[in-house]
Amino acid sequence: MKKILIVEDDISIHQLLEELLQNEGYETYHAYSGTEALLLLEKEAYDLILLDLMLPALCGEEIIEKVQDTPIIVLSAKSSLEDKVHCLLSGANDYLTKPFQGKELLARIAVQLRSNQASFLDHTLKYKELELLNDQHTLMISNEKVSLTKTEYAILKQLLLHPTQVISKNQLLDFISEDTEDCSEYSLRVHISNLRKKIKDYTSTPYIESIWGIGFKMKE
Amino acid sequence: MKKILIVEDDISIHQLLEELLQNEGYETYHAYSGTEALLLLEKEAYDLILLDLMLPALCGEEIIEKVQDTPIIVLSAKSSLEDKVHCLLSGANDYLTKPFQGKELLARIAVQLRSNQASFLDHTLKYKELELLNDQHTLMISNEKVSLTKTEYAILKQLLLHPTQVISKNQLLDFISEDTEDCSEYSLRVHISNLRKKIKDYTSTPYIESIWGIGFKMKE
DNA sequence: CAAAATCTTAATGATTCCTTAACTATTTTC
DNA sequence: GAAAATAGTTAAGGAATCATTAAGATTTTG
Numbered sequence: 160m161k162k163i164l165i166v167e168d169d170i171s172i173h174q175l176l177e178e179l180l181q182n183e184g185y186e187t188y189h190a191y192s193g194t195e196a197l198l199l200l201e202k203e204a205y206d207l208i209l210l211d212l213m214l215p216a217l218c219g220e221e222i223i224e225k226v227q228d229t230p231i232i233v234l235s236a237k238s239s240l241e242d243k244v245h246c247l248l249s250g251a252n253d254y255l256t257k258p259f260q261g262k263e264l265l266a267r268i269a270v271q272l273r274s275n276q277a278s279f280l281d282h283t284l285k286y287k288e289l290e291l292l293n294d295q296h297t298l299m300i301s302n303e304k305v306s307l308t309k310t311e312y313a314i315l316k317q318l319l320l321h322p323t324q325v326i327s328k329n330q331l332l333d334f335i336s337e338d339t340e341d342c343s344e345y346s347l348r349v350h351i352s353n354l355r356k357k358i359k360d361y362t363s364t365p366y367i368e369s370i371w372g373i374g375f376k377m378k379e
Numbered sequence: 380m381k382k383i384l385i386v387e388d389d390i391s392i393h394q395l396l397e398e399l400l401q402n403e404g405y406e407t408y409h410a411y412s413g414t415e416a417l418l419l420l421e422k423e424a425y426d427l428i429l430l431d432l433m434l435p436a437l438c439g440e441e442i443i444e445k446v447q448d449t450p451i452i453v454l455s456a457k458s459s460l461e462d463k464v465h466c467l468l469s470g471a472n473d474y475l476t477k478p479f480q481g482k483e484l485l486a487r488i489a490v491q492l493r494s495n496q497a498s499f500l501d502h503t504l505k506y507k508e509l510e511l512l513n514d515q516h517t518l519m520i521s522n523e524k525v526s527l528t529k530t531e532y533a534i535l536k537q538l539l540l541h542p543t544q545v546i547s548k549n550q551l552l553d554f555i556s557e558d559t560e561d562c563s564e565y566s567l568r569v570h571i572s573n574l575r576k577k578i579k580d581y582t583s584t585p586y587i588e589s590i591w592g593i594g595f596k597m598k599e
Numbered sequence: 600c601a602a603a604a605t606c607t608t609a610a611t612g613a614t615t616c617c618t619t620a621a622c623t624a625t626t627t628t629c
Numbered sequence: 630g631a632a633a634a635t636a637g638t639t640a641a642g643g644a645a646t647c648a649t650t651a652a653g654a655t656t657t658t659g
Contacts, residue, residue, distance in 0.1 A: 240480055247486035253473070260460055266467035294544040296590055308616060309592040346618055352637060369636065371626065528605060564646095566607055572648060589647065591615060 161272055162203075164188045166196040166222065167211040167234070172257075176209060179261050185268075193217025197225065205229055207271055212237055212246070223250045230271040234259065284319040286377060288362055291319055300361035310335050311354045314347075318367065318377050327374040351375065381492055382424075384408045386416040386442070387431040387454070392477075396429060396454075399481050400488075411435075416442055421529075424513035425449055427491055432457055432466070443470045448540060450491040454479065504539040506597060508582050511539055520581035530555050531574050534567075538587065538597050547594040571595065 163185045167173045173189065180187050188205065190196035193214040200208075200222075208226065212219035212235040223231055223246060230252045235242065238256040246254055253267050284291040290299040296312055298305045307315065313334050317326055331347060351367060358366055368378045383405045387393045393409065400407050408425065410416035413434040420428075420442075428446065432439035432455040443451055443466060450472045455462065458476040466474055473487050504511040510519040516532055518525045527535065533554050537546050551567055571587060578586050588598045 240482055244482050244486040247483075247490050252490055262460055262464050263467075266464040270467050270472055294541075295596070296545045296593055310617075343618075345620080348637065349618075349639090352639090356638090372635070530606075563607075565609075568647065569607075569649085572650090575648090591646070 160186045161206045162186045162188060163207045164205040165209050166190045168192060168214055183265055193222055196222055207268060209234055232267060286319050286322050291316060303361055305357055305361060310350050314350055322377040325370045325374050325376045380406045381426040382406045383427045384425040385429050386410045388434055403485055413438060413442055427488060429454055452487060506539050506542050511535060523581055525577055525581060530570050534570055542597040545590045545594050545596045
C-alpha cells in the first residue's frame, strides 16, 4: 500500500485530505508543521508528500529543497505565478491551488505514483531468503537466480501472496489451470515436488509445508 | 538540446508556443493534427509532447493512449473535471487549462524533463554492445550499423526499454500492429527470429531470450 | 506500374513443459 | 499395529509452445 505524508496545519483541510486518501486506499501519515515533517522524513520513506506552503515554524519551500527522492505535490492558497514557478523549479512535482477538487487531486497523485512506480518493491514478493520478481518471472534465492516454469511460478506466487495462510489444493489448481479443469491433483503434487527440489538446491530450509488433507503453506 | 513536439491546430496558439519554447532553448517540432502527430511519433523520439485535446482527424485522448514513454502535458480549453481526470489517469502527466501563463508552462515543462532525465530517453537505448538510436531508427552493434525493419525496431525498442523485464507476447503484439488485431503470434515469432538472425551476424551473444509461455526478455 | 522490401501465413522439426501412472513414504483411523 | 487415506518421488509419453524456413500477400519505393 502506498504511503502518503500529509503536511498541513489547518485541521479541517487535513482531515478532509485524510479521508479522501484513505477512501482511495492509501496509507496516510500526518505532520502539522514543517519541523514535524522533516522529523518524519528522516525516520521513514514515503511514496508521496502533500505539502501546504504556509506552515508554522518552517515554510514549505524549505522542505521542497531538502526532500530529494520523494515526489511532492504542493497544495496552496497562494495562487500567484511566482509562487507556482518557484516551487516547481525548486523541486515540487505539481502545484494545486486551493480550493481544489478531490478527484483532480487523486488523479494527480496517481500520476506521481505511476511515474515513480519503477520501485522494485511493488514487483517483488519477499519471504526470508526468497524473492519472487514479478516482472521478471524469476525467483531469487540468496541472490541466485532460479529458473521456474510457468506453473511453478504461479504456485509459488500464490503461496507468497499469503505466506501465513494455508492455500487449499483447489485454490492452487484454479490458478494453475485457468482454462482446463482437468488438471488433477496428481499434477499439483508433481509441481510441488519439483518446486521443492529446485528450492532445496539453493537453501537448506524446506520452505513449502503440507497441511494434511487441506493444502500447502509457507514454512514459518 | 531537448526536443518538444507541439500538437495544436490553432495556428496562433501554435506560434505562440513555438516562440515561447524556442526562447527557452528548446528544439520544437510541429504537428497540426492527431494523425500527423502519430506519424511523427513513429519516426522519431521526443522528450516531451504538448498536446491540444481538440484536434482534427484524431482526438488527443487517442494519442495519450498510444504514447508510452514520452511525458505529455495536455493544453486544453476544456476545463471540466472529467476531462482533466480522464486525461491524467489514462497517461497524461500534467494538464493545463487555456488560457495559461507562459512561465507556468515553462516551469511545468521543466518538471517533466527533470524527472525523465535520468531515464532512457537520451535518444539512444544502450544495452551492452547494442545501441538503438531512437532518432535515426537504427541499431548499432559494436559501432556497426544494422538495418532493421519498422517492426523489428519496434520489438527491440520495447525489449530495451525494460531490459530486465519480461515483455509478454501480447504486449509486443500491441506495439507491432497498432491497428490490425489479427496479427498473429506466427508473425511475432518470425520477427523475433529475423531479429536474432541479424544480431547474430554481428555478435556471438544471443541477446533475446524466450520465456516459455509468457514472452521475451533481454539476456543478462 | 513494376520491382523491391517487408509482412503474414503455413508447414516442419525441435524443445520444453505438463500430465499420467506406478511405486514408495507418511499420516490417520480403527 | 494394520489397513486406509493422503502425500511424495520418479520416469515416460504426449501436449503445448517455440524456431526456422519458404512461399504467397501486402506495402513501399523508384
